Amino acid sequence: MNGVETISDIEAEIARVKPVIDAVRAQIASVIVGQKAMVDRLLIGVLSNGHILLEGVPGLAKTTAVQALADALSLDFKRIQFTPDLLPSDLIGTQIYNPKDGSFSTHKGPVFADIVLADEINRAPAKVQSALLEAMQERQVTMDGHTHRLPDSFMVLATQNPLEQEGTYPLPEAQADRFLMKVRIDYPDAAEELDILRRCAGPSVQVQAVASEADLAAARLAVARVRMEGVIEEYIVALVQASRPGGVNASGVAKQFIDVGASPRATLALGIAARAHAFLVGGRGYATPDDVKSVARDVLRHRIIVNYEAEADGVGPDEVIARLLESVRTP
DSSP, rough: TTTTHHHHHHHHHHHHHHHHHHHHHHHHTOOOOEEEHOOOOOOHHHHTTTTEEEEEETSSHHHHHHHHHHHHHOOOOEEEEEEETTTTTHHHHHHHHHTTTTTEEEEEOOOOOSEEEEEEEGGGGHHHHHHHHHHHHHHHEETTEEEEOOTTOEEEEEOOOOOOOTTTOOOHHHHHHEEEEEEEOOOHHHHHHHHHHHHHOOOOOOOOOOOHHHHHHHHHHHHHHOOOOOHHHHHHHHHHHOOTTTTOOOHHHHHHHHEEEHHHHHHHHHHHHHHHHIIIIIOBBBBBHHHHHHHHHHTTTOEEOOOOHHHHTOOHHHHHHHHHHHHHHOO
16 A cells, blocks of 8 residues: 555645635635635635636625735735726736837736736726736736746636626637636625624724745645545536537536536536535545535536526526536436
């Protein structure tokens, strides 16, 4: 058995590194009331080194949560307000000509940060979306034929308003697919909203830096070590294949309600997100079907396109995913 890592070995490492992530969560909770699901999804995104799309009406503390996350992790943070007149150079930077010696110098844009908040991402035109797509997928940008690498911790946390349609540009499917998860944020309940009101009347709370890049790197390595048995991998593949209406393993749900199913990128996303969920929520060194189910809606809701029949029946992506989970046998 020499050289074979056991669950106990993995969980010992998780026990060593997880307190730092718990401290990050506590710091975010010091300025955010409620919204536990959103905070957990942000942390899953960070642990998975994946991009997150946050969807919710204004005023639900999306920007505050992202700023608190960056501050607690000691990461460089930049916020970009996306507008219809935004240019690619406003995002990635440009080459500046120096007339004294006839040379060009590179002026890097705000995308060269560890955490980039793309506020109201669906308000930017196609050229800006294209520039961001390269950054998200390749973790690099190209300026005047020169390639520039982005920081190792680079991730995009984007927001969009689900209600306003005027002056917006729907995200291309290729770009939406680059987001690890799409998280829908609900209103706080009455008790939480009362707490928000009372906190605002008191002294402001300052988020403390409780983790370093080295701590984050160690946590990500621990997440990657979380054991996923073959039966769980097969369950993930079966779930994704069941979402494809034209595939040989299509479910009745897909044939009835789905126009376009999830891509293999969804399979990879479900795998890493389930591992991160096992680490974050369970402190476990192994993933379970419940971990997959817990992240399935967030991973799949922006990767499947429902058909006209679903829209006519008032069946949205979340309901379709719920039916998919019921249709695929749980190991």
